[in-house]
Amino acid sequence: MKSFFVIIILSSFFLNLSAQDATRLCDTWEINQRAMKLNPNAKKAIQDLKDFTSTYKENGKQVYIIPVVFHVVHNYGTENISKEQILDAINVLNEDFRLRNLDTMYIVSQFKGIAADCTIEFRLAKIDPNGNCTDGIERIVSPLTKNANEDTKMAAPAWPRDKYLNVWTVASIESGAAGYSYYPGSVDGSWGEDVDGVLLLSNYLGSIGTSQPSHKRTLTHEIGHYLNLMHPWGNSNSPGIADNCYEDDEVTDTPNTIGHTTCSITAETCGSLDNVQNYMEYSYCGVMFTLGQRDRMHAALNSTTAERNNLWTTANLIATGTNDNYTGPDCIPVVDFKAIPYSGCMGYNVTFTDFSWNTDTISSYNWSFPGGNPASSNLAQPVVTYDTPGIYNVTLQAGNATGSASMTKTAYISSIDTTTGLNIPIIEGFENVTFPLASFADENWTTTKTGNYGWQRLATVSYSGTACLSVRNNGNNIGDESVLISPNILTDTLGVNAMIKFNLAYAKSSAESSEILRMFVSVDCGATWKLRYSRTAANLVTNGGAYVSNFIPTQSQWKEETVSLSTYSAYPHIMLKFLCVSGDGSRLYLDNINLGVPTNIESTVSNQFGLTAYPNPFEKTTQLEWISSEPEKIAILITDVTGKQVFATKTEAVEGLNRFAIDLTTSPKGIYFVKLYSNKESATVKLIQL
Numbered sequence: 001m002k003s004f005f006v007i008i009i010l011s012s013f014f015l016n017l018s019a020q021d022a023t024r025l026c027d028t029w030e031i032n033q034r035a036m037k038l039n040p041n042a043k044k045a046i047q048d049l050k051d052f053t054s055t056y057k058e059n060g061k062q063v064y065i066i067p068v069v070f071h072v073v074h075n076y077g078t079e080n081i082s083k084e085q086i087l088d089a090i091n092v093l094n095e096d097f098r099l100r101n102l103d104t105m106y107i108v109s110q111f112k113g114i115a116a117d118c119t120i121e122f123r124l125a126k127i128d129p130n131g132n133c134t135d136g137i138e139r140i141v142s143p144l145t146k147n148a149n150e151d152t153k154m155a156a157p158a159w160p161r162d163k164y165l166n167v168w169t170v171a172s173i174e175s176g177a178a179g180y181s182y183y184p185g186s187v188d189g190s191w192g193e194d195v196d197g198v199l200l201l202s203n204y205l206g207s208i209g210t211s212q213p214s215h216k217r218t219l220t221h222e223i224g225h226y227l228n229l230m231h232p233w234g235n236s237n238s239p240g241i242a243d244n245c246y247e248d249d250e251v252t253d254t255p256n257t258i259g260h261t262t263c264s265i266t267a268e269t270c271g272s273l274d275n276v277q278n279y280m281e282y283s284y285c286g287v288m289f290t291l292g293q294r295d296r297m298h299a300a301l302n303s304t305t306a307e308r309n310n311l312w313t314t315a316n317l318i319a320t321g322t323n324d325n326y327t328g329p330d331c332i333p334v335v336d337f338k339a340i341p342y343s344g345c346m347g348y349n350v351t352f353t354d355f356s357w358n359t360d361t362i363s364s365y366n367w368s369f370p371g372g373n374p375a376s377s378n379l380a381q382p383v384v385t386y387d388t389p390g391i392y393n394v395t396l397q398a399g400n401a402t403g404s405a406s407m408t409k410t411a412y413i414s415s416i417d418t419t420t421g422l423n424i425p426i427i428e429g430f431e432n433v434t435f436p437l438a439s440f441a442d443e444n445w446t447t448t449k450t451g452n453y454g455w456q457r458l459a460t461v462s463y464s465g466t467a468c469l470s471v472r473n474n475g476n477n478i479g480d481e482s483v484l485i486s487p488n489i490l491t492d493t494l495g496v497n498a499m500i501k502f503n504l505a506y507a508k509s510s511a512e513s514s515e516i517l518r519m520f521v522s523v524d525c526g527a528t529w530k531l532r533y534s535r536t537a538a539n540l541v542t543n544g545g546a547y548v549s550n551f552i553p554t555q556s557q558w559k560e561e562t563v564s565l566s567t568y569s570a571y572p573h574i575m576l577k578f579l580c581v582s583g584d585g586s587r588l589y590l591d592n593i594n595l596g597v598p599t600n601i602e603s604t605v606s607n608q609f610g611l612t613a614y615p616n617p618f619e620k621t622t623q624l625e626w627i628s629s630e631p632e633k634i635a636i637l638i639t640d641v642t643g644k645q646v647f648a649t650k651t652e653a654v655e656g657l658n659r660f661a662i663d664l665t666t667s668p669k670g671i672y673f674v675k676l677y678s679n680k681e682s683a684t685v686k687l688i689q690l
């Protein structure tokens, strides 16, 4: 028995290597255990439904029609499955629950007599909860399609569960399962209203498209749970255990079994032939429900538990447009679209793709591209050139015979001016209180996030100066991404030995913390990115590895990372991107990004600016003076004798004499170095604060 489990664990591990394959069929037991803890109604509701089921009298006549809504949660990937695939899935359900599946011919003779027509049918909703036209499929864009869990349902909220069976389809599931659903009792009462239904991998839905025939019964299995069926071996997720012979699925005609993960149809594990071909098995060869399972599902559909008894009422079928002969209008589209790439160098081409949904019959496109060429288009997939630098909106109006709708994505397209931006060297300590906005618009950084918390300036923690950037990972979901993108960086003076340096601090909050920090470089203004640096949690930690829930680094708990950018000396401009992927750990801190700063500037740089400070020595304040030969951007950096940065800023110098006041009131007395940089020159002077 022991070696058997080793094999299972190893095979799960290898299966995991393939991106979207489930490591096991179903997590219904786990998710219902969780609901039992969280839902105050659950215990009583489960008992009530058990009592109701035990006295329920089946008449065998009623056909139960269940309105269904699919929430396709996607991020424009293959998980945005086709309507054909969803219709195929509905077809599979209607075969399986009506015993119209062709493979009933393979049912072993001992079970042919109890293979049930469950008289349950499924129809895509045609009227939504607000009384509006729907094709029964919502397409919701969210990064939570990856590593999906119960939070994913908040991104694509459930429709009222007394009117619809909610099915969410996703790219991957956090637990590694192919899907899961709730027993009615677990979600009875208001706690369950937001989560009741089925969550399923998109490539386990139906038999076509991204799915395959061997996956198509996963939804049949999960809806079995939704209608109160357990696994044949009992209420657990542990098939193959001898003790399962003493567990019960509360259905009289399913023989006791230890449960199966392979299709061994002659197995007799508890003294009689097992019903290995049952949909509620893990055998991947299910072809039937039993009459007892049918009656148990009918009881669930006639019980008030989790409002299943309203789904199939005539009034609800009319309310959801699923009654016989209801055709309804073709729905007006819900407009969506995507640009690839949405950022690029001035003059770049963008391909726009229509992702509108709720209809198959879009007949007109009316695009508007302010700042683009062409400025409008009627194509489904236009290509647009953005010659003039700027940030632009895009609008699409799409229509069919019923009507039209439109959507505007604001600040969606970035056409980057490659002639302006940050000059080398770059010293970014996040000291500017308006960060990510800079004094000059072409020097603005940008931040985006998929979770609750992205890169945020923190004025209470720093490696140098008084501020840094930080991501509050423990307030995000696992997999949430926080992105920091630099402005265009002019790299004319980037030498072949160029390095980017930055300081970071991080601690895990548990053994499972799985943060990732990555740095990318783009030479085409953000259209494409090349990975230059990647560290996972174990290599990011700067506190020796202790688990800390709210990590605040001391000065010694920072480390410096150095990445060679020598391959970019041949490019006239680059952009940098820092990506933090949250993994339920503590905060990640970033400070003091330096690019192209000479390491031994004190000894090598001549004072071409004529830089002086007066008074010097000084108390608290002094004034810098220098001569610029033309209007130019100047970076000013002050470090102490240990090299620690105490002040950094940028200013626009005029041609001729420039002055800049320095205030070191909050810094201790001692020796400091002021360094001035322009695109072409640099200089340094020593300051003495008394």
Ligand SMILES: [Zn+2]
Pocket (backbone or CB within 6 Å): 025, 026, 027, 028, 029, 221, 225, 231
């Ligand atoms: Zn299951």
